[in-house]
Amino acid sequence: MRADGHDEASGSWEAAWSGGGRAVHLGNAADFNAQFTPGDRNAHGPLGRRDQGHHYACLAPFYSPHPAAVLLPRHLDGAWMDLLSSQLDWGKVELHSGIAEQSWFDEALAARPALLERLRATGLPLLPWGRTAGVDRLTGRADDGVLAAVRRFESKAAALDLFREVARDHPDIPVRIQRRVDSPRRLARLVAEAARAGRTLVLKSEYGVGGLGTVVVMPSEVARAGGARALVRGLLADGELERGGDVLVEPYVTAPGRPRDLTFDAVVARDGSVHPVGVAxxxxxxxxxxxxxxxPGVLPDGLALRAARFGCDVGRALAGHGYRGWFDIDFINAGQGRLAPAEANLRLTGPAVAFMLRARLDAVRGPGHLVRTLDEVPLGARVPQEALFEHTRRLVRLCEPLGATLLPTLPSTGFEPYPALGVAIAARSTVVLDAAEALVRAASAQLGEMFADIAPD
Structure with missing residues (x-):
């Protein structure tokens, strides 16, 4: 492991993750999230949440550095995959999209047994976003204890307990105090006490992804809501906190170091060994x-190494509990060289995409790439797929003279009420990354101008 927290040779984690070769990618992000929703997933959890997961599953081409086939719940024109393949030297990638437009991924794939059998017959690894009982049945995996570990440590409470155990050997890793609150009335009381003392709190549902189910509550917001009880009622009514579940309460890190939010990714191999991927x-x-x-160089080497050492020890603890596969540990930079672990994710994550792209670009174009992913670049107008593809091709051409490579990552939300495009930008310096990002954001915001001449007065 290098001083910056990255693996000495990417082949180590790639071999542990995908066998070091090509793989079949299963876009089951919505299904993974749904297994933490109380009750039956078809009776609970609004359709919007499933739709969000299906949109995020468009990251499936990046579940390993070199896909052989990609299965997506949402329809995606093959031109997107052709663009990615040409930039990443993938060769032919088999694309199956639109297989779960109005259903769950595992249900839709189960209804296509011939496709599933043909993919299994390739002998290639079948890599999902995360392990679920449904995808295990489809891929023929036996109950190996991984699902129990996922269920246990995706809990933000159980993860902190594990961090506390591991941190005994890491004096520079402070683990925050966390309280479990089992009623809205008790929660309102804690919020009111903190507001009176001028303290900011973090409220978390026990399970949640991408920041969903996590709320920062400042004293000014309590006053604006008309008091703690009104604020808590509003959070539960709006679904910002899971109704009917316990709420975890933590102090907010008010004076963090910079950069504030870090994550360490690694792979637990089948034999239980831990292979670091890097720090983002x-x-x-x-x-x-x-x-x-x-x-290289995105954060100080000492900070990255500190995150990686703690993360590897957490990985070994997870392995002891039966987990195998990709995981990450999110940290808040508490300043003065201290890193406060926030949560564990026992699955692929958004930063994993950046690591996959960096590994592939370094392999085919030479080492030294930096990769930045932008999951939500706002668009100035709702744009149908064909027009969004042409816009993306234009962005690719605009970035090239800067020495930057642009790759579309989330192209399915261009016609949503709040239209956006997800992209990754690769370059060999942060200066070029920053310039390319500014260009992409400006050009995307200007999309609305194409309709200026036809807009009513």
Whole structure:
């Protein structure tokens, strides 16, 4: 492991993850999230949440550095895959999209046994976003204890307990105090006490992804809501906190170091060994994940190494509990060289995409790439797929003279009420990354101008 927290040779984690070769990618992000929703997933959890997961499953081409086949719940024109393949030297990638437009991924795939059998017959690894009972049945995996470990440590409470055990050997890793609150009335009381003392709190549902189910509550917001009880009622009514579940309450890190939000990714191999992938700097808006940057020099070596050492020890503890597969540990930079672990994710994550792309680009174009993912670049207008593809091709051409490579990652939300495009940008310096990002954001915001001449007065 290098001083910056990255694996000495990417082949180590690639071999542990995908066998070091090509793989079949299963876009089951919505199904993974749904297994933590109380009750039956078809009776609970609004359709919107499933739709969000299916949109995020468009990251499936990046579940390993070199896909052989990709299965997506949402329809995606093959031109997108052709564009990615040409930039990443993938060769032919078999694309099956639109298989779960109005259903869950595992149910839709179960209804296509011939496709599933043909993919299994390739002998290639079948890699999902995360392990679920449904995808295990489809891929023929036996109950090996992984699902129990996923269920246990995706809990933000159980993860902190594990962090506390591991941190005994890491004096520079402070683990925050966390309280479990089992009623809205008790929660309102804690919020009111903190507001009177001028303290900010973090409220978390026990399970949640990408910042969903996590709320930062400042004293000013309590006053604006008309008191703690009104604020808590509103959070539960709006679904920002899981109704009917316990709420975890933590102190907010008010004076963090910079960069604030970090994550460490690694793979637990079948034999239980831990293979570090690297440390990323995350971009977080409020509590929502928006992207990550990976590569040489993105953060001080000492900080990265500290995160990696603790993360590897957490990985070994997870292995002892039966987990195998990809995981990450999110940290808040508490300043003065201290890293406060926030949660564990026992699955692929958004930053994993940046690591996969960096590994592939380094393999086919030479080492030294930095990769930045931007999951939500706002578009100035709702754009149908064909027009969005042409816009993306234009962005590719605009970035090339800067020395940057642009790759579309989330192209399915261009016609949503809040249209956006997800992209990754690769370059060999942060200066070029910053310039390319500014260009992409400006050009995407200007999309609305094409309709200016036809807009009513």
């Amino acid at each position: 700097v995350m971009r977080v808006a409020g509590t929502g994940y928006r992207g990550a940057t990976v590569g």
